[in-house]
Amino acid sequence: MPAAPGTSKFQIELRRHLRGQNISDNLVHLICEIAEASKYVINAVRTGDLGVAGTSNLYGEEQLALDVLSDRIMRKRLIHSGVVCNIASEEMDEIYQAQASADGLYSVAYDPLDGSSLVDVNLAVGTIVSIYEGCDLLQPGRNQVAAMYILYGPRVSLVYTVGDGVHEFTMNNLMEFTLTRENIRMQEEGNIYAPGGLRNKYNDGDEQFIRHLEAKGCKLRYSGGFVPDINQVLMKGKGIFMYPALKGSPNGKLRVLFELNPMAFIIEHAGGSASNGNIPILDIVPESLDQRAPIYIGCKADVKAATDFLAEHKGVPAAAASFVNG
Template structure:
């Protein structure tokens, strides 16, 4: 029975029970629950772990924090031992890891174990992003995902997931159990929040005009530097747009299709929003490499449409 407040539930429903109500296969239920369990160890590492540098760099030349390495190890070990995963791709690995040979009922997982890890030492929110595909092919369109989720490690730990049947939020309680907080989250057609990534003096003409349009409309700038908390704000408030456009010198933007964009685009679209690279829906892009990047405009449908109009004019 719902509260008078839309989107909230009166009785506590745990994650496993809610997943079973989605009428998905047992292996997918098991996999999502394993990822949820792994997140409990990740948040413990975030709260108590070493903030020092691990002494290595990832594939993209970015400095890896010790927490990056630890979070990746936690997540990968859980996925391997789940027994339902064949291929694994992590932002912290330079190639796909085969957990077991292809077989019926198995899944492949792409994830960013600790997105925004550079924010940990200044005590800002970070998160884990996960895409799940049926079978062992990871280099396919995001629209083929069978599930997507993120876990936000903030003042509260929350897990947001979709298996294509609505978008739902769970919050970790004092027993470290995930219980349902919001069900069937939906987005408005437009909003009054914008989160613009990248240096504005490197924006092209279309993006600059779009930002000015938002400012003239009275939209409020809300940008933390973390993809998970910024998307979470847009999604939970049901309004606004996040953008990290093509920049002068970086025509493909910053964010990676496989590890970051596909999962968020899947969630936002299933909440009634939209996600594009400025020319086509992000979920329709078929990646050709693990590190492929794309510009992103993600949030309320009308706001995303307006961004595309400004880009087309420019």
């Protein structure tokens, strides 16, 4: 969206930018409500209790007090937005129905505070959001009408796409989101990589891919937080994040609905790629809320190289794989 005469693009506020995206008023309202909720989440992160809430989510993971509070903030905002029918959160064990009717309404899946275990060591965390028309959340990520994440770091930034470019907004000292980068694009190939999971549990193809990146002189950049690591790849416009299948964990760690689909939607619309090693992430049909999948996401050439290594070494014993690659 071009700035009006005499107006810097840095003064374009989120709602105004959204109104230039040819989307419904309900979707504009929904994205703005999520942005508004993030202001309360960042306040909780900065001032809230770092102790444990004493409960577990449906994956058996101990919930931090900030997880519970962030989820409550986001869910309440979505319910009262008036434009949401179904809600799924990584911290809830079932879909919450806000309204029975789907006419003109949206369904939202979100991770309220991804990387919350990093808060007590003062590393960046974030909120990830996926939006669909109607009430069906268990559908391929390619059907999303919008995806976004909010990064709570030294600056608070919001990145969104509605399928027509990827745009970054930064929270100013008045807690308003104003445009900082428009139509962000990924390069074809990068020189940074962020590998999740224990390397001694990697399969042969993943191990050989990492050796390939090391031989190219790629720089290792991994924080342990999905949002800041994806944000780094996106904002630098180069590189790859991966959390592969591991020995003993063939589906990796990250959830399709809450993490992979929204990030894949954003990266693809910035000219990048996202795969589970076999098919695009956005073509996966989720069968349950807790479905997980491996992920390779970033520059197209890097993701293709990863999938090529996986195909080459599929079923090859470890000793043979080492011999093949010298």
